[in-house]
Amino acid sequence: MSLLELKGVKKIYQQGKIKVPALRGVDLIVEQGEFSTIFGPSGSGKTTLLNMIGCLDTPTEGEIRLNGNKVSDLSRKALAMTRRFNIGFVFQSYNLIPVLTAYENVEFAIRLIDHTSELKVKERVLKILEEVGLKGLENRRPNELSGGESQRVAIARALVKEPKLVLADEPTANLDSKNAADVVKIMVKMNKELGTTFIFSTHDPMVMEYAHRYINLKDGMISADERRG
Amino acid sequence: MFSFKLGLKNLTRQKRRNVITILVIAFAFFGYLFMDSVMGGIEEMSFSNIKNYDTGNIQVVHPEYWKDREKLPLENLIYINQDIVDSIKNLDGVLGVSPELRFKANLNNGIDEVSVLGLGISSEQYNEVFATQNYIIEGSMFSTGESKAVIGVKLAELMDLKVNDYITLLVRTKEDTFNTIDVEISGLLNAPNPMINNGVVFVPLDIAQQGLNVGDGVSLLALKTASGDEDKIAKVLMDSFKNKDLDLKAYSWRESAESVIAFSTAKKGGAGTILSVVLLIGMIGIVNNVILSALERTAEIGMMKALGMREWEIVFVFMVEATGIGILGGLAGCLIGFTGVGLMAKYGFVDYSAMGVDISEFGLPIDKIYGTWNYPAFSFLFILSIMVALLSSILPAYWAAHKDPVKAIYHR
Numbered sequence: 330m331s332l333l334e335l336k337g338v339k340k341i342y343q344q345g346k347i348k349v350p351a352l353r354g355v356d357l358i359v360e361q362g363e364f365s366t367i368f369g370p371s372g373s374g375k376t377t378l379l380n381m382i383g384c385l386d387t388p389t390e391g392e393i394r395l396n397g398n399k400v401s402d403l404s405r406k407a408l409a410m411t412r413r414f415n416i417g418f419v420f421q422s423y424n425l426i427p428v429l430t431a432y433e434n435v436e437f438a439i440r441l442i443d444h445t446s447e448l449k450v451k452e453r454v455l456k457i458l459e460e461v462g463l464k465g466l467e468n469r470r471p472n473e474l475s476g477g478e479s480q481r482v483a484i485a486r487a488l489v490k491e492p493k494l495v496l497a498d499e500p501t502a503n504l505d506s507k508n509a510a511d512v513v514k515i516m517v518k519m520n521k522e523l524g525t526t527f528i529f530s531t532h533d534p535m536v537m538e539y540a541h542r543y544i545n546l547k548d549g550m551i552s553a554d555e556r557r558g
Numbered sequence: 559m560f561s562f563k564l565g566l567k568n569l570t571r572q573k574r575r576n577v578i579t580i581l582v583i584a585f586a587f588f589g590y591l592f593m594d595s596v597m598g599g600i601e602e603m604s605f606s607n608i609k610n611y612d613t614g615n616i617q618v619v620h621p622e623y624w625k626d627r628e629k630l631p632l633e634n635l636i637y638i639n640q641d642i643v644d645s646i647k648n649l650d651g652v653l654g655v656s657p658e659l660r661f662k663a664n665l666n667n668g669i670d671e672v673s674v675l676g677l678g679i680s681s682e683q684y685n686e687v688f689a690t691q692n693y694i695i696e697g698s699m700f701s702t703g704e705s706k707a708v709i710g711v712k713l714a715e716l717m718d719l720k721v722n723d724y725i726t727l728l729v730r731t732k733e734d735t736f737n738t739i740d741v742e743i744s745g746l747l748n749a750p751n752p753m754i755n756n757g758v759v760f761v762p763l764d765i766a767q768q769g770l771n772v773g774d775g776v777s778l779l780a781l782k783t784a785s786g787d788e789d790k791i792a793k794v795l796m797d798s799f800k801n802k803d804l805d806l807k808a809y810s811w812r813e814s815a816e817s818v819i820a821f822s823t824a825k826k827g828g829a830g831t832i833l834s835v836v837l838l839i840g841m842i843g844i845v846n847n848v849i850l851s852a853l854e855r856t857a858e859i860g861m862m863k864a865l866g867m868r869e870w871e872i873v874f875v876f877m878v879e880a881t882g883i884g885i886l887g888g889l890a891g892c893l894i895g896f897t898g899v900g901l902m903a904k905y906g907f908v909d910y911s912a913m914g915v916d917i918s919e920f921g922l923p924i925d926k927i928y929g930t931w932n933y934p935a936f937s938f939l940f941i942l943s944i945m946v947a948l949l950s951s952i953l954p955a956y957w958a959a960h961k962d963p964v965k966a967i968y969h970r
Contacts, residue, residue: 376968385864385963406868413866420967424861428567438865440560486865 330397332493332526333359333382338391338401340377340549351377353549354391359528361493364520366537367530369546375530376498378546382528383416383496384408396493413441417487419497419529423479425471431458431482432467438486457485461515477508481515488519495519497529501536513539561871565878568851569886575850579843580887586839587891587939588898590832595899595929596907597829602930603750605815610689611751613814614656614780615788618646618795621807623777630662630675632732635775636806646779649794651787654686657776659766663739664728665709665759667717674713675758676727676739678766678776687782690749690760697721697745702762706744710755714746721746727759731771739769781808788812840887840943841950844880848951851876852958859958860966869959876955877948884947888940895936902929 340352351374359365367375380386381393384400387408393401400411412418417438425434435454443450458467461481471479480500487495497516501509513536520527531537545553569576609615619627623634638657647655659678664671681699685691691699700706707725714720720743727739741761749755767773783791788810795808812819852859862872906926 380964383864385967409863409866409868411866412864416866418861418864420861420864422857424857424967426564426858426861428571429564433563437560437564441866 331358331394332361332363332396333357334392334394335382336392338378338381338388338393340374340381340386341389350549352381352388355546355549355551357544357551357554359494359526361526362520362524363526363528363542364517364540365526365528365542365544366540367528367544367546368532368537369552373546374549375546377549379496379498379528379530382494383418384411414490415493417490417492417495417525419480419483419487419495419500421499421502423471423476423483423503425479425482425486427471430468430470431463431474431478431485434471434482435485435489439489442490454485454489457489458482460519461485461488462511475508476504477511480504480508480512484512484515484519488523488525491523492525494526494528497527499531499533500529501531501533506535509533510535561867561875562878565875566882568875568879569882572851572854575847576883579847579883580890582843583840583884583887583943584890584894586836587888587943588894590829590836590939591891591895591932591935592898592902592929593832594829594932594935595902596927598930598932599902599907599928603927605811607751608815609785609811611749611754613811614654614687615783615785615811616781616792616795617809617811617814618779618781618806619777619809620805624807624809627660627777630660630777632661632730632770632772632775635659635772635777636779638774638776642804643779645798646781646795649791649798651783651791652781653784654683654782656680656683656687656780656782657763658684658778658780659763659770659772659775660777661729661766661770663759665713665717666726666728667719667723668726670717671728672713672717673757674727675753676729676766677758677760678763678770679760680763687780690747690754693747693749694745695748697743700744700760700762702764704744704762705739705741705765706762707741708745708747708760709743710758711746711748712752712755713757713759714743716756719743725759727761727769729769731769732775733771737769737771739765741765836939837942837946840884840946843887844883844947844950845954847883848876848880848954848958851879852954855958856961856966857968859961860963860968863961863963864967869956872959873952873955876958877951880951880955881944881947884943887947888943891943892936892940895939899929899931903931 335355335357338352338355342349342351355378367378369375381388388401391401392399395411395415403411429437432454435458436450439450439453458464461484463478463481463485466474466478474482501512504512516527517539519525537543541557543555544551620634620636623631643655646652657680661676663674663676665674680702694708695711699708719725723743725741725743729737729739731737739761747754767775792808792810799806859872906928
């Protein structure tokens with residue numbers, strides 16, 4: 330069973346009286362442990378596709394299955410629970426909570442699914458922060474962290490609950506090349522060590538070099554889907 | 559609970575705005591507590607005025623007289639029997655008994671005439687019940703049998719009278735014939751009760767009884783009792799009158815002062831209106847705060863939804879923050895209120911007499927108005943501040959939490 334299956338997924342936005350198609354029928358299968366990149370020009374539908382996969386939005390037409398479960402017609406509450414337990418997100422602009430420390434930003438995600446042991450939670454948060462190279466920076470707030478460090482916190486937040494799937498929307502767009510490379514290396518490492526499936530949208534050729542699969546999106550449709558290695 | 563912790567931590571964001579909201583709530587609460595204290599002070603002084611200068615704590619009257627008392631009739635009078643007076647005076651809790659003969663009169667100074675309330679009193683007994691004598695600012699109180707009178711300064715000013723001037727009281731006797739009582743002014747009063755200053759002429763009881771031809775009749779017996787014991791003593795008196803087969807009734811000052819009590823009730827309505835305004839201010843402050851926070855944190859709300867937080871969990875975060883503001887506003891309001899009311903209770907509101915303003919014309923005590931403590935108002939307001947903050951944050955918080963996650967994340 331594939332981790333993710335999309336069949337004929339269409340998304341049409343209504344802007345006043347005009348219908349704007351963002352996805353025109355996407356078929357896609359993603360297996361567990363893949364490290365895939367979705368690329369394409371602006372307006373090609375990359376973010377929309379990630380939102381569909383991430384259960385943040387529902388398709389106008391078509392079917393999405395996550396772990397074999399149909400998620401394309403779930404209620405808001407059910408979609409929230411699917412996101413909570415199965416999906417991690419990394420955003421271009423980090424979206425960290427400014428009043429929380431790096432530790433607390435990561436703790437926040439795990440607290441949503443684990444209400445049991447304080448010690449267990451602490452161990453897990455510290456471990457993931459160490460793995461993304463933030464040991465010693467746990468008590469810093471986002472305004473005391475660099476862009477690269479902030480994105481590492483965001484990655485740690487996405488990974489701490491050990492989701493099956495991590496979606497990253499242009500995760501390196503706000504970073505310099507060194508920090509971008511570091512962030513991608515962390516994701517590659519997590520993909521190898523934890524077997525987490527990564528799908529990210531990007532324009533960055535350096536990021537694409539690390540991917541196993543390239544999905545080229547053009548005008549809301551997959552125009553190319555290539556695998557490497 | 560992490561959401562609770564996050565709500566509390568959010569209180570440290572937008573410090574200036576939060577502090578302004580807290581201060582707005584605090585000053586609205588202070589305004590209410592201050593007004594409540596002033597109104598309480600005015601009420602207490604009004605009640606004290608009635609008891610100490612007008613009715614005494616209890617009035618003993620003939621029930622038929624009581625019905626017509628506003629008309630100041632000379633019918634259904636009490637005919638003084640010293641045994642009755644003594645038996646009342648010897649009751650536990652009764653501190654003084656003063657017979658009064660109340661009558662309508664026209665005061666004539668030889669040129670002008672004005673309608674007044676005549677009050678025949680026995681000065682010694684009157685002093686046991688009322689504090690009026692302390693306010694004689696010129697001359698002195700008369701003694702029994704003297705053809706003298708004491709009047710208020712306002713009335714003296716109006717009629718251009720001074721001590722040792724002679725006045726004539728034109729009255730109707732019990733038989734409804736005209737008569738006059740000629741008296742010399744022995745003293746001028748400036749009592750805290752405006753009615754006494756403006757329209758009462760005190761004369762010795764025996765002189766009034768003679769002039770009105772009522773024999774030993776008096777309109778009522780005014781009693782002084784320990785404050786708060788009125789109802790208990792009135793009941794004992796009623797039982798005693800019933801046992802002795804006397805056609806008399808005892809009424810507490812509250813029953814004599816229905817209009818003031820009505821004012822007091824109206825005051826509570828006024829306080830309710832002020833309270834509503836205060837709550838509205840608090841609500842607007844909180845709603846404004848939550849909406850602005852939600853607008854500023856749209857992307858953050860989107861991220862929370864992406865993490866899988868449910869709407870009620872996001873609502874809870876905002877509610878904790880809003881309730882925190884309510885608690886802090888309530889605490890600050892109570893603190894400022896405690897200081898303000900404390901100062902007002904100790905030093906008084908405004909010293910009108912020092913300013914040369916006579917507020918007795920407005921039916922208020924002559925000098926300062928002192929605030930009163932209303933401790934339940936503090937706890938009530940504090941609890942209310944929490945409730946208002948909690949409830950008024952629900953809708954805007956729900957509005958924030960209900961945002962479409964995609965639009966929220968990308969701030970569209």
